[in-house]
Amino acid sequence: MAGRFWGGFMTVVLVTLLVAACGGGGDTPAQEATSACPEPNPRLEVTSTEVNLFVWTEYIPQATIDCFEEVYGVTVNKDEYSSNEEMYAKLSAGGANYDLVQPTDYIVALMIRQGLLQELDKSRLPIFKQLDPNYLNLPFDPDNKYTLPYQAGTDAIVVNTDAVETAPQSFADLWNPEYAGRLVMLDDSRAIIGMTLLTLGYDVNTTDPTQLEEAKVKLAELVKGVKLFDSDSPKTALIAGDVDLGITWTGEAVVAQREVPAIEYIYPTEGPILWQDNYAIPAGAPHVDAAYAWLNYSMQGDNFWRMLDEFPYTNPNRAALEYAQANHPELYDAYINSNITNTPAEVLQRGHRIQDVGEATPLYDQVWTEVKGG
């Protein structure tokens, strides 16, 4: 018995060490970046040897990372999160050393208040002038002291028109019994409670307990018919046919539509929820010079155009759009002509932005827990 265990355990140890060693070898990035990497324009001074990114899943083209590493000789460490709350919890726990994060608008104000972000030095950000002013100087970060817009988008209705006879035109339509059991919803308390509040004619950021109570009752009705809550990859369920319609966001809708052209994105009459993801540098970041280099390089027109291809959202970077128009016209056309990525101006007018509700956060959480768990 002892012999058996001994032999087995030693083998485990040996195999482990072997795999560990091989794993180490496996991380030399194979430079199959087929086209040559664009030159950094301008090239910044960088003495750090690595940069720590803390970013959303599926949000940065691998080619850009590979090129940055090649061009600057700086190793890119990437950790990912799939919710702002996760990112906030990690940062406010103070434990981690990240150089860049990608907070969504509503959490930026909170992070600034908590002193988690450092002010941006615009002199180190020549890229700034390429950004579309429509996405700058928004209420959550006046004068863009702390953030740079990354990508913007909306949360709206998504429908597989092949599977659904009458497509919903408003959030309120989703309560229609014919959709029961076929819905996918974001697993996002603010977005879904917010959307319910909109159907009741209330403000999406209300802190009034009676309004929230009403929303809770109404939402509980809807939840019975929800098949799946998913804020990570709702497109999977849509493409697979597990669900036929629901609420999702820009990027997911585009990808779903590419796979299943019958899928459409509909802006509700109440107005969609608007959001914007931004780059920010955490206070106390260890490799600030590398962070600025990354920002300028990855957001260059000849790098950032890749977003149109891989992670299609509304792109606030004019240089990227111009580059795409000149060099990848099919991508550009698809971007401009899609109502998903190119949200019509009048829709933007009636959009609503989510803001942090401070004291009322537990209220929203309670509504959400009750509605889901009850």
Next chain:
Amino acid sequence: MIQSFRENRRLQGFLLILPTLLVMLVMLVIPLTLTVITSFGQRDADGNVIYTFTLENYWRLLGFTETGWDDLYLGILLRSLWLAVQTTVIVILMAYPLAYFIARAPEKRRNFLLFLVLIPLWTNFIIRIYAWVMILRGQGVLNSALGGVAGLLSIPFTPFDFYPSQGAVLVGMVYEFLPFMILPIYTSLEKIEPNLYEAAADLYANAFHTFWRVTAPLSMPGVVAGTILTFVPVIGTFVVSDILGGRQVILVGNLVQRQFLDARNPPFGSAASIILLLMTLTLTLYYTRRFGLGEEIAAG
């Protein structure tokens, strides 16, 4: 000096256990104390902890809110308890026969059969849950198989809604903890002297009696150990309910996790944590008082 050290067995014993005590102190006692302290606090507008002393978190969990009786959280606690009970019972029912089978197998086969039980454990916890998603989803393996059978028998077939659901969560939990019950039960069964069976066979008329009067009580330590190893993790789970429940099954674990992440309400989450801990402590104490502590927790 060295001489007296060598003779002082009390000191030696204490030094031997010192590292353990230190680790437990830092990694368990202090964190738990911090959690208790936080549970008596409040949150400010941004979600930071205000260290004060209030019982409102506990009252809220137990149902006594400012706006009257609200059994939302109590319901979650009970649902978690129920899931843990269901899982444990089903796991015992499935594990016992297999453990018995292995214990009665020829000696040289036993290690192999045991390893067969262990191998799934050596894949990855998350991956195993994902495998069940693949099996149970609308177009998954199970529905495809059933559809195929229905096709052969010319019965109309609509895919079942196995996933996501509470049932899927139960299946996932049973699957996860089956090996943790098989091993302890096997160990205590294996220790039973064969002579006992012969003696019992002489005393009792049939196999059932033998089992009930002899085997079962002797294997109790294993069952107890397995129960603890199953019950405690199940009641605190959040991953399985998250993935297999389509984010709609909210158990205590999910509640706690939400409080620390989305709701930014550490005091409330801490209170829920402590209540969860109290639940497992009471149940374990009661269980081991009643049935005795199984050294077979060691069986793994």
Next chain:
Amino acid sequence: MSSTKRSPWLTLTALLVYFFLYAPIVVLVLFSFNASRTNVVFEGVVNQGPCGPFYWYCQLFRNRDVMEATRNTLVIALTSTFFATIIGTMAALALQRFDFFGKNAAETSLYFPIVTPEIVMGIGILVLFSAAFGWINAALALPPNQRLTMGLGTVIISHIAFSIPFVTLVVRARLHGFDNRLEEAAMDLGANELMTFRKVTLPLIAPGVLAGAMLAFTLSLDDFIITFFTTGPGATTLPIYVYGLLRRVVTPEVNALSTIWILVVLVVVGISQWFQNRE
């Protein structure tokens, strides 16, 4: 225990349970050859690129994140197993063979991690470490590069913490079977404590120690919840990574990873069986 005649019902039930245990494994392996990238339905065997049907396996090795996560997982498991085994064995010896002040408290404290749900422990540790690190970093005014952060170290320590009780239990069970006589005999014959330990005690408890080590190793490899709360940049483990993957499109790469993992285990078992048969 001699094998008396076994009821066919028992065998059938046992087979069914084995089937239940292995069905997901089989599905996992099968789908690692899936042609469909979204991996929902099995759409035939993939045949792409130079690796043909093993396309996803090759993709796996090119995936830097996976390789790093695997490496982290193994490093954490080995390190924490090493320390947990030593500390746990010492504790088992202390509890089983010695008497000392605070013995009861020690015994109870050892059972605590077993009855504490992982989420309670994980959150507690997170709160502790963030507070401690925040305080130390500020007090020593450490520059950003040298600050204490959550990462590999915190994960390893946490794994050691939850493994120790299990190792202790296993070794104690083993010790329980043997009383002091052999050791006393050795000492009577003139050996000192160290020699007795090395030549008598250690070989006796070796199987228990190794069993405890294997248990600690398994627990660490598989741990999700505690790791989830104590991890930091560059310390992603396989379970954490797969959990993150599950939240996007899950390609058959994940299945390929699981299959390789299983194969490694099978190889280990095969080799150890071979060793045993040779004895």
